[in-house]
Amino acid sequence: MATAVAEASVGAGLRASLTRNRRWALIASYASLIVFVIFFLFPPYYMLITSLKTNKEIAELSTNPWIIEKGITFQHYFSLLMDTGFPIYFRNTIIVTICVVAITMVVSILAAYALSRLKFWGAGVLATGVFLTYLVPDSLLFIPLFEIVGALGLLDTYWVLVLVYPTLTVPFCTWIMIGYFSSIPKELDEAALIDGANHMQMLIKVFVPVALPGIIAAMIFAFTVSWASFLYPLAYIFTEDQMVLTVGTVTTLIKGDVFHWGGLMAGALLAAAPPVIIYAFLMDYYIAGLTSGATKG
Amino acid sequence: MALTKQTRRRFLKGAAATAAFTATAPYIKTAYSAGTLSLGLWDHWVPGANDVMERICVDWGKANNVDVHVDFITSIGNKLLLTAQAETRAETGHDVYCVPLWLVSMFRDSLVPLDDVVQEIESRHGKLVPSAWFLGNIDGVWRGAPAPTGSLSYANVSRADLYLDHAGIDLKAIFPANGDRDPALVDSWTYDAFLEAAEKLHAAGHPFGAAIAPAPDASAWLSTLFTAYGVKLVDESGDITVDSDETREVLDYLSRLTQFMDPGVYAWDDAGNNRWLISGTGSAIFNPPSAWAVAKRDNPDVAQHVWHHDAPRGPAGRYRAATPFFWGAWQFSPNVSAAKDLFLHVASPEVVTEMLQASQGFDLPLVEAYYESNDIWSTATPPDGVLYNYPIRGDEVQSVAGYPAPPEIASAIATQGVFPNLVARVTQGGDSFDDAIGWAENELEGLMRG
Amino acid sequence: MATTIAIDASGDGTLTQRSAFWLFMRRKSTIGVLMVLPLLAIIAGLVAYPAGYSMFLSTLNKAETKFVGFANYLFLFKRETFWMVVQQSIIFALVAVVGKAFIGFVAAHAVNTIPTKGQRKWRGMMLIPWVIPPALSTLGWWWLFEPTYSAINWVLAEIGVDAIPWLSDTFWARFSVILVNIWIGAPFFLIMYLAALKSIPEELYEAAAIDGANAWQRLYHITLPMMRNIIAITVLFSIIVTFANFDIVRVLTQGGPRDSTHLFATYAFRVGIESNDIPLGASVSLFMFPVLAVLAFLILRNVRKRAMEL
Structure with a gap:
């Protein structure tokens, strides 16, 4: 193209100026990255520092709050794990999250396949409807849901979260999957249909493997939502052995007008660990899946 | 569904009353009772208090052949209230539920009448405190029985050393840890004296601190101040009476007082004043003994100078904000008779005393006579006698934010934070008194919805 | 799409083009509906119904005993x-x-x-x-x-x-x-x-x-x-x-x-x-x-x- 011609004719002078521009761009980039990383990481850093201070130092006003001056203590972590329901909350959160992710994926993959490939009557309207669901905030739903939850006998069990979290995850995940499935060439289905596959086989053998990055992205999304959700457990769970991490950490460690800051921060950091690990390993899929869902939807 | 709430009420009063008066006899299972009772109780902040509470209830259950299950629900994030909403709407959950402060009035349609129980408690142990009557007895019907834990009041909590050094006021002499008060000295403890001291302490770097923010503590201390100046936002008959000379006077007082307070008070939550005192900066707050108790753990140097005592006196009297806690029984509960038995049991002096010990004096009994019969407040230390004046010992009158408006409106005044909002409009937002009062009138009108 | 239909129909010799086409359509839509059924259940039961109920609630008075419209x-x-x-x-x-x-x-x-x-x-x-x-x-x-x-x-x-x-x-x-x-x-x-x-x-x-x-x-x-x-x-x-x-x-x-x-x-x-x-x-x-x-x-x-x- 034009590039080759231009490069040949202009030659070394241009390359030098490009290098100079590149150097400035690099400096500017690193400078802004450092600023951003400080902005993004100073709160978690402070949480970590606080979680390692003694109660006395946390209550102290004369010391530098950003460093530990009076000795590191792991007391807050120990008492969180030994004396509180934290391990139970952790277990419950894991159970809830696994169930929600599984339900979400089954429901949204099935629906996305039907909506993107099986053009039945009302499919278009339904796709729009799924989209609109995303607009209904949980703060509107949680009060009427009390009665449904109560009628099902699920109030104050973590299974209620398995029931209601999909309302937060399914619409978006279906949307990601519709985007992904639409990007799969139609020739693939045709080939599979010639081979005599039915729709279920085609979905499992052809679509799922091809759309794996999208599926992983949707799973991470569902995971994040059900791991971090606050309002539903706040409203529906009140027994210690049914509690999940977000609400449990707050309610265990704030007693009346007494805040156990060290423990709160320790709890927040421990609660954040599983998502951090998952993102660290699967982020590339997440990015690929989300963006293709968003751009190709 | 909600429309038929009234018709679905179960009037168990007759059957339940019989059970209530046979409390000393072994509990007899009725057709209604499945022999189980689940309790949703307030999650106590004092370590160990929950365990004692649970043991008392379970032991009672064993003795009476009732299978008792206890859950402790925190009031943080208004979870206690949220859970009450959840259970009454879902019509399932606990049998017995802790309903502090306004919750009795809010859930009056879902709570079983407890006239028989409370009358029996009063006849056995003596009269309940006035705030309990105001909050637990709705339209002439008791819907809450006194809870053995949780009830608190907002004492004036001061650093006696700082007051002595910087303001020349010896609080320990005015409010000694025994019955020998000098009335003249007590009379000198007025809001004007308080303001004068606040100025000096502010100058010395130790300001007074109290929340003027959407937190229950803020409504508590501000409402007592307003009441001490004779202000009623809404009167007994439900008329809006905020537009008065008294209101202007108290707003004027507060615009002077807030000059000597930390600007952070507009963002304090209920723990803001605790941290203020514990940090060693603050000289005075209005609070139950929790601030002192935590200071004992985290900053003993501060704790040993703390003194709990009476609120200052205003032109219309001396008031102390109170937050009584009740237990109620939901109407959907199949075991109301057992619940009533339990209410009687936990109101006994033995249980209340045991809980007082467990809570280190934080809980105030709702039966007036119990104040005299317990020495927990005289023996708390350091310093010796720090809690003696935590129960009302002098001429203080209990008050509740929003009193004396009808409970429905008073509770909205408290929960919507009308007091702190009105004050902050003037002292922080710079509104004129008239503008702020005009806003309050509009807001109060909005709370009148039927 | 047309190719798919033709192939499918031709695979079944006992049916005419036309009725095979309709059969196929029916099967496809049936499967489609079955596949979106879980999604429909979640949306209808846990979003649409409560949202509608919320709208109903918003038309009641504070005590929820009377219809007050807007x-x-x-x-x-x-x-x-x-x-x-x-x-x-x-x-x-x-x-x-x-x-x-x-x-x-x-x-x-x-x-x-x-x-x-x-x-x-x-x-x-x-x-x-x-x-x-x-x-x-x-x-x-x-x-x-x-x-x-x-x-x-x-x-x-x-x-x-x-x-x-x-x-x-x-x-x-x-x-x-x-x-x-x-x-x-x-x-x-x-x-x-x-x-x-x-x-x-x-x-x-x-x-x-x-x-x-x-x-x-x-x-x-x-x-x-x-x-x-x-x-x-x-x-x-x-x-x-x-x-x-x-x-x-x-x-x-x-x-x-x-x-x-x-x-x-x-x-x-x-x-x-x-x-x-x-x-x-x-x-x-x-x-x-x-x-x-x-x-x-x-x-x-x-x-x-x-x-x-x-």
Whole structure:
């Protein structure tokens, strides 16, 4: 193209100026990255520092709050794990999250396949409807849901979260999957249909493997939502052995007008660990899946 | 569904009353009772208090052949209230539920009448405190029985050393840890004296601190101040009476007082004043003994100078904000008779005393006579006698934010934070008194919805 | 599609073209309906029904004993506080989303500029706020802002700046809740934009450089047009989520000072749950719909347009 011609004719002078521009761009980039990383990481850093201070130092006003001056203590972590329901909350959160992710994926993959490939009557309207669901905030739903939850006998069990979290995850995940499935060439289905596959086989053998990055992205999304959700457990769970991490950490460690800051921060950091690990390993899929869902939807 | 709430009420009063008066006899299972009772109780902040509470209830259950299950629900994030909403709407959950402060009035349609129980408690142990009557007895019907834990009041909590050094006021002499008060000295403890001291302490770097923010503590201390100046936002008959000379006077007082307070008070939550005192900066707050108790753990140097005592006196009297806690029984509960038995049991002096010990004096009994019969407040230390004046010992009158408006409106005044909002409009937002009062009138009108 | 039908029909010799076609259609739609059934059940039972019930609740009086029509809405229109909530929700959503989009865009650019080797590390560090459950990280922020112990004010004091009333002054409280929202949400924009940047062919930039385009021109004429779609989608989605935010304001300010930081969700909680006026709370929540409906329209139009482009 034009590039080759231009490069040949202009030659070394241009390359030098490009290098100079590149150097400035690099400096500017690193400078802004450092600023951003400080902005993004100073709160978690402070949480970590606080979680390692003694109660006395946390209550102290004369010391530098950003460093530990009076000795590191792991007391807050120990008492969180030994004396509180934290391990139970952790277990419950894991159970809830696994169930929600599984339900979400089954429901949204099935629906996305039907909506993107099986053009039945009302499919278009339904796709729009799924989209609109995303607009209904949980703060509107949680009060009427009390009665449904109560009628099902699920109030104050973590299974209620398995029931209601999909309302937060399914619409978006279906949307990601519709985007992904639409990007799969139609020739693939045709080939599979010639081979005599039915729709279920085609979905499992052809679509799922091809759309794996999208599926992983949707799973991470569902995971994040059900791991971090606050309002539903706040409203529906009140027994210690049914509690999940977000609400449990707050309610265990704030007693009346007494805040156990060290423990709160320790709890927040421990609660954040599983998502951090998952993102660290699967982020590339997440990015690929989300963006293709968003751009190709 | 909600429309038929009234018709679905179960009037168990007759059957339940019989059970209530046979409390000393072994509990007899009725057709209604499945022999189980689940309790949703307030999650106590004092370590160990929950365990004692649970043991008392379970032991009672064993003795009476009732299978008792206890859950402790925190009031943080208004979870206690949220859970009450959840259970009454879902019509399932606990049998017995802790309903502090306004919750009795809010859930009056879902709570079983407890006239028989409370009358029996009063006849056995003596009269309940006035705030309990105001909050637990709705339209002439008791819907809450006194809870053995949780009830608190907002004492004036001061650093006696700082007051002595910087303001020349010896609080320990005015409010000694025994019955020998000098009335003249007590009379000198007025809001004007308080303001004068606040100025000096502010100058010395130790300001007074109290929340003027959407937190229950803020409504508590501000409402007592307003009441001490004779202000009623809404009167007994439900008329809006905020537009008065008294209101202007108290707003004027507060615009002077807030000059000597930390600007952070507009963002304090209920723990803001605790941290203020514990940090060693603050000289005075209005609070139950929790601030002192935590200071004992985290900053003993501060704790040993703390003194709990009476609120200052205003032109219309001396008031102390109170937050009584009740237990109620939901109407959907199949075991109301057992619940009533339990209410009687936990109101006994033995249980209340045991809980007082467990809570280190934080809980105030709702039966007036119990104040005299317990020495927990005289023996708390350091310093010796720090809690003696935590129960009302002098001429203080209990008050509740929003009193004396009808409970429905008073509770909205408290929960919507009308007091702190009105004050902050003037002292922080710079509104004129008239503008702020005009806003309050509009807001109060909005709370009148039927 | 036509090929598929023909093949399928021809595979079954006993049927005529026509009836085989209808049979196939029926089978396909039956399967389709069966496959979306779980989704339908979730939406109908757990979203549509409760949402409808909320609308019904919003037409009752406070004690839920009487039908009052639109009286709750008319009541809200007359309340100063309500209009403040409307105003604050809009400011909050717009400023926060613009902030997130801007920071995400700049950060994505910066990451994309540096050598590929180090990109993962920087990206990973900047993703952390997005990963901590918001209710808990907001508590951390609150501890940073707390009037007596504020560690940020400690730093300001060290460099000789007056303490900032982060949560007690109406302006700063609004600033703080927006700041925390940006902090939590910006990493999401970062990764979305980063992926979009990576999909822009390098040749476009090289060609532009040779044509003498400076950095701004390249940004304006290549990067922005190429990223238009993804910017639109992320911004619209983010507005929806930000608009309905509950955790941050609830934990940080509880709506104060003087109700100035209330959003629809927190104000609905205040009047509905805390003041026990559930019909009014439901009415407040429902007010989010008109705004969100406009956004939905925009998104759907966008999605359809892109579908046609495909």
